[in-house]
Amino acid sequence: MGPLLKQVLPLALSRFFGLIIFLFFFIPDSYALTDILPINNFNTHPFDTIGHITPEQRVYIATDIYKRNLRHVPETVAMARLNELTNIARQLDDKALESVVFDLKADYYAVNLRFNPHSVNLYKQAIDFATENKLPLYAAIYLQHEGMFFYNLKHNTTACYYFLKAQEAFRAVGFEKAPNMSAYFSQVAEFYYHLGDYPNAEIQLQNALKYPIKHARDRIGMINTLGLIRRSGKQYRQALEYFQRVLDLAKTSKDTVWVGIATGNIGSIYFNLGEYDKAAPFIQTDYEQSLKYGEKNNATIALLRLVKINLLKNNVTRCLKQLDTAELLIKNSATSVLNIKTDIYDLKAQCYDKLGQPAAALVFRRKYELTKDSLAVQNNIAAVEVVKMQYVVGKQQAEDNRLKAQARERDGVFVILFLLIVILLLLFSRQALKARNDKELLQSEKRRLDEELKYTDMKLQTYTEHIRKNNKLIDRFREQIDQLKNKNADSSVVEHLEKLMQAHIMTDANWQEFKKIFVKVYPDYLFNVKKNFMSLSETDVRLLTLIKLQCTNKEMANMLGITAEGIKKAKQRLRKKMKLNNNISIEEAISIL
Template identity: 25%
Template sequence: MFSKKIYCIALVFFAFLLKAQNAPIQISFSKNEIKNYEAVLNQEKSFEKDTVALKNFLKPLYQNKNYSVFYEALLANGYSNFYNAVNKKSDFHYQQSIKKAVLLKEQSIEIWTQLNYVSYLYYYRDFIKMTPLLLKVIDKIEKLPAEKIILPAESFKKIGWIMQTLGDYKEAAYYLDLAQKNAPKKSIEYASITNAIGANYLHTSDLKKAEYYFLQTAKLSQEIQNKVRYAKALGDLALVKQKQGDFKSAISLVKKDISISKAEKSYQNTMYASILLAELYLDDNDFTKADQALKEAENIVYSKTYFEKSELQIIQLKLRILQHQNKADEELILRRRMLVLEDSLKNKDGDMAINKVNWMIQKEKFQQNINRTNEQYKNEISIKNVYAVIIILALSLLIFLIFNFKKHLKNRQIEYSEKVFSLKTEKIKNEQKLSEANENLDAHAAHLKEKNNQIKSLRSEINQIKNSSHSDSEKENLNILLESHLMTEENWKIFKKEFQKVHPEFHRLLEEDFPELTDSNKRILLLQKLNFNNTEISELLGITPDAVKKSKQRLKKKLGDKFNILFEHISSKIS
């Protein structure tokens, strides 16, 4: 009874696990779209040969217009796992994902879909077909900041790996460095990138740095409990020891690599490690063990069509063994197979293919440099044209301003001429009035009052144009006109004659009792007698009001007590 209960519980638990494994993919809806895409892609898993389960798993993506592009891409990856080779179904869905990405007009998705297809072609060693698309990805990804790239660490790592395989170690180092900067420190991704950086240094014969990065990979792999990555790091450390001539240490490391890889069922890594072990045994002149290691590798090589390059390596190593054993017949058979492989690889995974790819890359880079130079030249021409237009507009504006200024100046000149003419006319009229009123002091005084108003008007005009654009000669003309309004010697004589007629007693008083008075004093006193104030006197005499005040103060000091007597007469109505 109890065993039945246990069985039922186990059955329910198994069913729950099975349901959880077959649960459809989840779509996130946060504000950060890049993170949403990454959340979907991080749920990708292998369904081996069960494509129906794969489609059910991806169904939510198919039903969402914005995510159907990922449905096509992940379905293509699933068919790749199913066929374990380049196949038409995968090719079709990869192309569909790229087309949909272009329609979405999102650069980040477009880059990811193209790089996903590049990874597929790289995995199955179709370098010639891969390269044009890879170059497009590189051109686009360089223009985007990391935060706008989907899975930036993985994307940069893939490009770094590919460039390393193609022998462009400088470019590989650049992208692997970017990958490392964008990967979480304690992660499988970081360990993988660190290992790739070590491999890059190994290819450039910097053994010290290569060993450092492989040791860092091994340490991190143990910390995160990734046994396969740890095994690969041991194999890479064996390569360093091989180059250093320490075959014993290298063999020991590779054996550990193979042991872990077999236990973890990492057949591809087991194959690579077995080939390396055979090579190390040959370097150490142990041909029997080398042959045994190659047989281990052969079992895996013949299971996959895309391992042709590894098969070629095995044949080359076996030929070394046969040459030592003097087995000419077997050697001939292997050489025939080697020619077939070399012919097959020349356009895929061989040295000829890699050289052709490198030529394509260099050609594309050269073309990109030409395009950049042309673009720069066009930009410079555009900038020069803009500057030319600005200069022309500036010159046109300057000419307009000069023309407008001259027109304004001409109008001001006309206004000025009319004003001067009007003032001169007024002066002539006043002079005529003065001539007609010679025998009448009251008329003369009224004329002086009017003249005083004209002097004020002239002074106001002069002040207005002091800082204006009028010429000095125009200002001088106004000053001359102003001076002509002031009391001249001739006007003074006429005024004095009329004054004597009206105020004979006052005039006699000045001449007899105040002989010390100057002609200037008399002019001020006579005008004051006619009730002109200090300002009006100053305007007529062409001096300042302060000068009039100071003249009176000096006169008071000179006359003493007589000053008060004098001003009593001025204030009185005595003529």
Template identity: 25%
Template sequence: MIFCTKKATLFFVLYAFVFFTKLHARELSSSSDLIKNIESIILKEKNTKKDTIALKKRLSYLKESSNKKSHILYDALLANGFSTFFDKTNKRSEYYFLKSIEEAKKHNDPALLIWTQLNYSQYLYYYCQIDKLIPIVLETMEESNKIDPLDMILPQETFKFFGWIMSTVEDDSAINFYKKSMQYLTKPSSESAGVLNAIGNCYLRNKDLSNAMRYLNESEAVALKIGDSIRYAKILGDKALIYEKKGNLKAASDLLKQDISYSKKFKIDRNEMYASILFAKILLKLKDTAQLEKILDRAGEIASSKSYYRSSLKEVIELKLIILNGKNSAKELILRRQLKLIEEYLLKTDGNTVLQRSYWLVQKKKHDDNTRKIQLQLEQEASMKKIYIIILLLTIVLSFTTYHSLNKRLISKKIKLENDKLFFEKMLKDANSNIDTYAEYLKNKNKKISILENELNELKNFSSENIQDENGKLQEILNSHLMTDENWGAFKRAFIKQHGDFYNTIIENFPELKESNLKIIMLQKLDFNNYEMSNLLGVTIDAIKKSKQRLKKKLGDKYDLLFEIIDNR
């Protein structure tokens, strides 16, 4: 009996030891696999389609999870989804991007904070919001220095993006970031080919043509090995730049023809646009103007399709003006007016002015970092206070000089554009006042209708013939204030003029809507309540409510999307 008891005790101890060992191993495995799980979710949703309803359903498991990190991922990925849907900066995306960053800070998770800030930065970069982008990227770089890259989410993407930004503001640290990214891209892939391509472009910008060609050749070898025709097309265009700088315009021209051909074949509009503009510049140097107009028209067509292509549209217009050279004054005048409007827009977004300001900001950040390091060193040596003051003053003077030199180059351009800006704002104000005036006019009509209805109700209590005649006249006046087909047509034209993007989005995404539905939706957009709508359209409040209910039933799941678009102001 004692022997059996000892045996049972030994078995229980061994079982408990094995059980807790497995449990501990599972916890360690879960901890080490967490970042990989997050990365797999992010990569899975990288090329999401323009369907936010399907996206919400697909990501619902993250929202319903008890894990706070899952909620942060949900917000960040939903922000990406709205960005894809609207294909421009929008308040929905901004809300969810900033919410994900704020929650990551509250959760005190450095890896998630770096990724959420990076995710937002990529959105700002894609839509050319350089002024807003640079401070966030500098902060993210600072955060990334505090953790081991192996603890980051997608470190290869992080360092590659840092390289992009530093390359955009022409900072020499770009190459180091790209090479750091390559450390985490161990296998040949489209990503590694892209990074090698980017390193080659950095050397090209620094006029190191030998290293530029070396890295472009390496990128080309990877692209051909994995069958990435899109990357191969881009490399051809970049090689053309090298041949152009070497003076071999014929070779550059041949490469660009191949680049444009590949871009058309695989429908890479952005690359086709860039290659076409470069090709046009080379043809001008070769004095081959036969194809120029057709090439620039195609490049201009692509550049006009997106607001964030306007810097390229500016190049197209400038090239067209060079070709015209005073031959067609009417056409030239139209082009110059377009150019002024674009320059005004670029002054605030992705133009040279913003890039130069951003460059100054990066340099200032470097000076600030250097100043802090110097200050820490000199605080330990009280005897070197004089040196600290001199260095600090020099740093301030250098920062001021850098800023002053950049502003000096821009001052003439700013003066030139200021008058055009005032003129454009006046035109914009006049255009915007139309629908606002119309809305106010309709609100006043509602007040008049209410007064007339009250008077009619009072007259119904009397039966004399004169009173009934007066009743009939008031009824006619009341009917004249209701929304007629003619009034509706005028209102609709004014509405589309100011809210064209909204109207086109509704028509594109909800083709099943009838004109009666559009009346309700457009008045809802202008903040008319049910009572005001009923007065204006000459129906009861219940009729308005039932109309909305039928609309909800007709649209089903798309009903929520409709009101997301209405609320996106």
């Protein structure tokens, strides 16, 4: 149903996670204290009452006082008041309260300076202080805060590292003992969701739902995001169940905003299933509610769905008016709308095609191709970010396993030493035997891997040879078709031959199968291509793969179902995207990858 269905980041996500960050970013817990403590002028001493508060609540109340009084005051005033809090904590011998001062100072610089070395250093001090003073829960919370610090500033790889460390620390304490554990899981879910790592996002949300949730809206938002994840995986019936739960909860809570969001999401499912008559009223409601609450991007997405429905009904004039409205809605958008523009241009081209205006259709088709290429670059950058994050995850897990192994080894060292004395001679003889066996095993494994690689390489050669034979068959089809056309043969016969020829051209399914074999022989090639030439589309990568196999222009043309002249032009465009010098050929550029 077109690219529109793949790119919706709905109203629900921004509202839900915006609320989560507002309530929980940089604080261990949140208490509604505005009715307990008056707002102070920053020239007074706002923490004077802390000594009269029970130890269990000091950290939370001090955090609330800081947020309401000191977060946006001049630096000298804020630091002086927080230093006073340190002195109070030392007088009370309250290590938890003393540790939170580092966290609050880090928050102050993060809020006022964005990315800065002060916050990084202060978070480290907070974590170290909590660890040294046996406050594991606070150490976990400060690790989580540092993860949010890096995530909010788009340092995703570093954020991933701290989120992993935080969850390991929470696990050691016991998730059930951590206040607001649901919120911490939700924050990490947001992180994974925005990187497109939906499986990990779902795991985090399912974990979040196991723990107490303070606000009904938070629960609704989590369930809604689970529906979005199912929708992204085209599991529409399961997604519909989640969205229906959201609608029921929203109606029970009399939350009109979430009623509107859930209605729109239900409409999107019916739309994806092709049940347009069911979808239309839901989508119309979504459009109207989005406009009402100023969510122009979401309104535009809903409107484009209505355009598609009208286009199927041949209401072309109405479609064009709606598309003009869509362009006005996103005209001054502060967020990236490349995906929406791509759909608008595509739909306008379809409209003008239906109206019999090929020149106008061509203009918008060209705009569509340009924005589609830009969107591909944007998606490639995001994909690289996910790869980097996955590397960090794997590296951290390996490091954790290594440290656990070392800990187990230390615990058993005395027992092992005793046993070694008793069985030293026996071990020596067995070790020699084991070394021989290991050597034979390694040689056997090497032979197996060599044979496997040899077989895969042979399979790739066979597959490539099959494609080349297929090309010859396509050439014969073309010759017969040309001959029949010259003889004015029956058009149905020509059409039948053309269909047979198309059946031998490489399809997307054939390409995926071919790519699996290719990657086994050249495991790093496709990764290096995307890393070194990030602006390339999937079509460009396919062409580079065939060039790697030294296929001729004619062979590539047959395989891709275009002319040899089309291949030459595609190579010229490819050179520009790869930014190659005139004295370097494409073959030379990829030979080192």
